Amino acid sequence: MALPKVGSIGEYIREQRTHAKISLRQLAAAAGVSNPYLSQIERGLRKPSAEILNQIAKGLHISSQALYVQAGLIEEREPDSDVLAAIRADHLITERQRQVLIDIYESFRRENRNGAPDEEAQTSQKAHPAPEPQGSDANISPEGETPLPKGYLAALKPYAAPVDSENVTPESKEG
Amino acid sequence: MALPKVGSIGEYIREQRTHAKISLRQLAAAAGVSNPYLSQIERGLRKPSAEILNQIAKGLHISSQALYVQAGLIEEREPDSDVLAAIRADHLITERQRQVLIDIYESFRRENRNGAPDEEAQTSQKAHPAPEPQGSDANISPEGETPLPKGYLAALKPYAAPVDSENVTPESKEG
DNA sequence: CCTCGTTGCTTGCAATTGCAAACGCGGTGG
DNA sequence: CCACCGCGTTTGCAATTGCAAGCAACGAGG
Structure with missing residues (x-):
């Protein structure tokens, strides 16, 4: 070269x-x-x-x-309508808020992906045999829409029912 | 060196x-x-x-x-919060999901405006020696933060008990 | 003629980038 | 039990960056 x-x-x-x-x-x-x-x-x-x-x-x-x-190292503008990029680039929100937004958006994407294999092609990654086909009867609303991750809800809704959060905060050393 | x-x-x-x-x-x-x-x-x-x-x-x-x-290679420019634009332009989510994201983002911004954004809001510099932005402290709710219109939550949360469908938190002990 | 002062370019060289190959670790399944 | 797979890491190596030193050319002045 x-x-x-x-x-x-x-x-x-x-x-x-x-x-x-x-x-x-x-x-x-x-x-x-x-x-x-x-x-x-x-x-x-x-x-x-x-x-x-x-x-x-x-x-x-x-x-x-x-x-x-x-130098061709940067695009004049972001070609993708990448919501994640925008969220991550945003400095008007706190880190926590950013995390919440990212989580929600990703969960949305995941939720929508139950029938359309995008370009992502997440091969393998099946370490856990626990299948989580969104179609689970448990979390789908009548219309089968936006079950919203519990972690996010727990985070946003402190007044909500206290789900036994066991994995949400594995490192939170409550002092 | x-x-x-x-x-x-x-x-x-x-x-x-x-x-x-x-x-x-x-x-x-x-x-x-x-x-x-x-x-x-x-x-x-x-x-x-x-x-x-x-x-x-x-x-x-x-x-x-x-x-x-x-990387400190360019000055922190004001990239404008194009989160909303990105969300609106995203065609990978449903209309309802889009509305949720917009609502949440706007509520975050609102929250930061009247509160004291001296947290780690703007300058995303990694001044924090203890980086554990994982969902750990996502529980927030120090005080009157994240009001988030209840009506919206109610609309989104047809089910009462948040089922633990999957781990929303990107918490994964790599290592 | 010779001496400065400036311009840009070429030449070795230390330090670094970036990669292919190989290692140790932990989990899965025969 | 050991093979297999994926994970992140470590180890040599070619290629490259980036610099100090030195080169040739042009003009000004003695």
């Missing part, structure tokens, strides 16, 4: 640098990388790591993401 | 992986990296390049930015 296909990123950097009218050495110093290395990067002979890329972006006073996009 | 200080990113990856309930090897395959390398990354023994990081993000179905932020 001696074919450095990273040309575009190098070109882009050099473009930005010349546009800023600063010398290679100056940018190298500003970015905290060595001059020769920057030279090689600009000409596509080396594939800079994310760290170096970030420093170069700083030295160029451009957004790191712009460079990442150029 | 081995400089095993890259831990945060590794911890984050492992956290996300365990939450997704997939094995190290599975994620490695999904991300297109070798199993041992992923192991070393998760334990902070190696500093993955941006490319690898990006692939891991894809394998985890999380946004690349989230990983880059964790």
